[in-house]
Amino acid sequence: RRLFELDESPDNLIMWLDENLPFQYIEPQDIANAYDFISKADIFLGRIYKRQQFDLMTYASELMCGGIVVSKSRYYPVAKYNFPFWLSEMKRSKQNREIRDNLCNKIGKMLHTSQNKVIELVFPYFKHVFKNNYTFAKEMIKKMDLVEDEILLLVDNSQDLAEKLLLEEDQEREEKNLMQILEENEEVEEDVEERKQMKLLDF
Numbered sequence: 001r002r003l004f005e006l007d008e009s010p011d012n013l014i015m016w017l018d019e020n021l022p023f024q025y026i027e028p029q030d031i032a033n034a035y036d037f038i039s040k041a042d043i044f045l046g047r048i049y050k051r052q053q054f055d056l057m058t059y060a061s062e063l064m065c066g067g068i069v070v071s072k073s074r075y076y077p078v079a080k081y082n083f084p085f086w087l088s089e090m091k092r093s094k095q096n097r098e099i100r101d102n103l104c105n106k107i108g109k110m111l112h113t114s115q116n117k118v119i120e121l122v123f124p125y126f127k128h129v130f131k132n133n134y135t136f137a138k139e140m141i142k143k144m145d146l147v148e149d150e151i152l153l154l155v156d157n158s159q160d161l162a163e164k165l166l167l168e169e170d171q172e173r174e175e176k177n178l179m180q181i182l183e184e185n186e187e188v189e190e191d192v193e194e195r196k197q198m199k200l201l202d203f
Contacts, residue, residue, distance in 0.1 A: 010045055010057065014038060014064055015084040021068070023079045030072045037067025099149050106144045130154045137165055 017038055025031045041063035048056050104118040107126060111118070118126075130137045131154060140146065146154075148166060155161045 010060060010064070012084070012087070014042060014045065015086055016081065017064060017068060019084040019086075020079070020081045023082070024076055025072055026076065027073055030074075033071035034068045037063045037071060041067065096153060099153050103146075103150045103153065106146075106150075110144060127154050131156065131158075131161075134165075138168065141165060 018035075021034050021038070022031060025034060041060045044056050044060035044063065048054055048060065100119070100123070101115065104115045104123055107122060108115045108118045111122065113122075130140060137151075137154075141151065148162065151162045151165055152159070155165075
């Protein structure tokens with residue numbers, strides 16, 4: 001009953017138990033017994049979702065909760081619970097996939113091909129060349145307007161290399177902006193000079 005009162009799916013709950021069991025129990029036999037119950041609960045969960053037999057949830061919950069409780073041979077103080085590592089990795093992996101997909105979409109537009117084709121055939125080679133050819137990397141940053149997260153993904157999270165590429169790109173952009181400002185100022189000065197000469201001629 002307590003399982004159904006939790007604001008957590010059974011799949012996530014079993015990962016919480018799996019992650020924190022070694023920190024809560026100390027005796028090896030207690031840990032082994034508890035994991036035996038968890039594995040059996042996982043089998044029931046698999047059958048529930050595969051066969052849509054939700055009446056089996058009672059057995060899964062009893063094995064997950066009650067089974068772990070009866071596994072211990074003595075009292076253990078409450079330990080600090082850690083967030084499941086697998087869920088953290090999946091979240092990080094999802095973010096990386098989103099960055100990769102955006103990046104492959106840019107490459108696809110440049111090569112006039114689909115994102116899926118880029119992921120399958122182009123991206124691994126593009127990433128290798130980008131990481132190992134500094135000139136190519138700088139050119140692609142300009143051409144594709146790459147952002148920091150995309151650059152980090154391409155250089156395998158090498159912070160130093162990414163910062164170096166971004167710094168040079170910023171410097172070149174500033175120099176370009178400065179040159180543009182100077183050119184505009186020169187045009188203004190030339191325009192002013194022309195007007196002065198025209199006034200002199202009119203006089």
